[in-house]
Amino acid sequence: MTTHNLIGGAWLATHTGVELVMPLAVQSRIGGRRSTHVADGITTETYVESMRPSSDLRGHLTFHLKHEVLHLELLSRVFAQIEPQELASWISAEPSGQYARRAGFLFEWLTGRELALDVMPAGSYVDVVDSHKLVAASEGLAEPNKRWRVRDNLPGTRAFCPLIRKTPDAQQAMQATWLQRAAQVTQRVCRSRPRLA
Incomplete structure (x- = not known):
């Protein structure tokens, strides 16, 4: 998965250099069509291009809070970086x-x-x-x-x-x-x- 297509929590982690101890329960990305894939307790959500948030903290944090499962470790580490x-x-x-x-x-x-x-x-x-x-x-x-x-x-x-x-x-x-x-x-x-x- 290319980092260009990461959105939400995955984008926040990548763009702030945060390495999580607990993986994101939901990892979102942009792809060709809407799909959900679950493996080893991790849900990969693929969204269409029209769902891409603005490429900033506001857009991806909103996406995380709205569409993904709240991840306090991620937010704590991101907030320490911004x-x-x-x-x-x-x-x-x-x-x-x-x-x-x-x-x-x-x-x-x-x-x-x-x-x-x-x-x-x-x-x-x-x-x-x-x-x-x-x-x-x-x-x-x-x-x-x-x-x-x-x-x-x-x-x-x-x-x-x-x-x-x-x-x-x-x-x-x-x-x-x-x-x-x-x-x-x-x-x-x-x-x-x-x-x-």
Whole structure:
């Protein structure tokens, strides 16, 4: 795959020189026709030319947040490589944009540094984590962040925040009623055990 055709997270990693410990769960590229290929737990998404984002941080970070699975290691390392002003300029130009606000929140959350903004974010609150793609904090635990107008539904802290993809296997496991099954097994074992006199 040529680097010219990489988009989203793969483009961000390549253009900032970031080498990831954990590979991207979704690797996107531009190709002849739309297709999805899954091998060894990695999904390769091929998009048509009309889906190519603008060739800058704004375009590819938006693509990553919108179409791919959020990858905190990638963002943490990319944010360490970029000029914060580049991100602040995007947010000031698009203060109500959900992807700009999510990117700004994630920058501050991951780096511990505050962005200097000319215009404060506005708009309806949006979740930081797409709960259709990843396991997120439950609705009652998501904290509204007034500065970014996002709901912080990350399932952890900056020091430890495991993101679990909602693959078919993971969703099946989440639907299992483990406590009920454990209680049933315990009851069967207790009933079958001989009583001491």
